[in-house]
Amino acid sequence: MGLIFKIAWRNIFRHKGKSFVIGTILFLGALFMTLGNGVISGMDRGLTKNIIEGFTGHIVIISDKQETDNVLFTLMGKPIEAIGNFIEIKKVLNKEDYIDKYLPVGRNLAMLLNEEGGSPGNGFLLGVDFAKYRAMFPDNIKPVEGTIPEKNEKGVILPSFARKEFYGYTNIWFVPTGGKLIEENFKKETKEKEEPVGIKVKDSMVVMGFNDKNTTMDVRVNVRAVVRYNTLNTIFGHFALIDIESYREAFGYFSAESKASEISEDKKKLLDMGNENLDMLFSENTLMTENKSNGKADVKFTPAVKQEKSEVVDVDTGAYNLVFIKLKKGISIDDALLKMNKDLKSANLGVRAVSWKKAFGLIGSMSTVIKGALFLFVMLLFVVAVIIIVNTLSMAAIERTPEIGMMRAVGARKSFISNMFLAETGMLSFVFGGAGVIVGIITVNLLPLFKITSENDMVQLLFGGDMFYPVLSMSDIMLSFLQLAIVTFAAVIYPIKVAKSITPLDAIVRD
């Protein structure tokens, strides 16, 4: 063994050029593979942390009527099924000791009516009790203009991203009640250079739930605050927060107030009707324009009966669409899902729990796409590296025919020759590849210091947040070394075959 390493070691120095080429390839390959692993890992960790802590929690409860688990970034117009029995669900959740917090929310696509007669806009609404929302996600948003309501008040909290989107649709610039257009924010958010002249500024908006049965209502809500999500503003910012009662009104859901008055219809019937309406697809633009030409939606079915004064009612008696759940520290999502689904099923509540990843559907799959692309990139590097090394080593084997053939003639077995090649490439791989991994680790740890940020959705997804923050866990580092070892072995198989086929006669016949 010592002999093999001695020969291999000296051969590395004897054939410096070749060793350098192979070493460089191994270094770069290992470096980029490590960086790739770091980016993938950072994206995973960032998305997980940011989405769990700032948007959905670990688990989302959805109606069993919901066909797919994807309930957050759905394509236009596919309404989310309502959950009418949150009071019952709450009883189950309160018994699950691994749950930290939960928050029921309404979530659907709404139309933003244009009071100026132009084309309407649309956007996702998240109907919440502001106080409970703040308790669940204490620091995921910060105000840009206005103040975030601490109590459950009526109104809308508009993310700056959604404000920009609405401005794009309607040419209306929303500001908090009583506020004015702040030029600096306008320029920053819209990236427009010109002075904001002739722009309509409004401090309230009229929203209307989307469905094709015209069972929705247009509801005017005051803008309470314009906010930024601390991370992933361009992704989370698609969702405007609206107080849950206005939300229910806009979507024609029974509200807690109507529940309290309980005029003639019973809860069960209402819920079924609501769901039936929501089952329908609403994606045709023609319908949108139709609605617009009416100026106002026909209200044929309005289970939400407006009352002048609300009694003190439990807001949870009304309809929701989803329940966000945060787990206690150290609880496995899979275990929690298993237990929760068992309990929900046995209570026969018509709902199921899904992981945040599934609920986040499109974003989740986009992150998979990005991951796949990165993986392909790493694989490509892998293949290129292997091809170059195979070539160089095979040539080296052929060049060393006299030497190798002579070793065989003197009595070296084929295994001796293959071990010699393996040792030589292995040492190069260990030194250069190892250096590549180490430089990769250092780079990954230095990159966050540069505070590279992006406003672009796709890039933010790649970053797993606003900032580029690749990370390498111990297992990622092990993975890098494993990949390096695989590259080394893959690259050395063919050259070894070439070297082993050299016979003593090849060496003698040569000259």
Add this chain to the structure above:
Amino acid sequence: MIEIKGLKKNYMLGETTVLALRGIDFNVSEGEFISVVGPSGSGKTTLLNIIGCVDFATEGEVKIGGVNLSGLNDKEITDLRLNKIGFIFQTFNLIPVLNVIENVEFPLLLMKKFTAAEVRKRAEKLIEEVGLKEFIAHRPAELSGGQRQRVAIARALVTNPDIVLADEPTANLDSVTGASILELMKEMNQIEKTTFVFSTHDANVLKYAQKVIKIKDGKIVDGE
């Protein structure tokens, strides 16, 4: 020690077949010092290669120490080369990255039979015998042709093989060096009873031989 019966060797050169050996029969007993002579192209190298287990017969039978070579696999053939045969090539290939003593030690280390100290001792002794004591740490590139040839001889002898085959060992050497090497081989032959078979077309070399096998066009023309 060596038994050869009806040995034929054909080489395919494109469409034509070269008949390098056309039926060779002879035996070599232990401790013999034999020379194979013949004009260029007569088949000397081919014959030695086959005896040395680096080339294979097309037809006929070759036995080394009673073992028929045709029945052996690659591993067995390799071990036979390692343990029984010392081969001195017409072109003296050494391992470029190893120095003189390391080159000589190489087959001994492959055998895995001796301790490092024993290996070193044997190698030193042989290097001294071939007169390269002060070149012990030199790499092959730093040696002359004759010096390299002597390293190759030391390497062939270091394992104390039953048979040493040498293909024109003096062809690349001046007459003085050539003579000293033949003296060395003769000495080994007498002391260790090693069987030597060497080829040459140098008349000066012939006088050392105990027995001469003359070949021409792949056939023995006169066995002595």
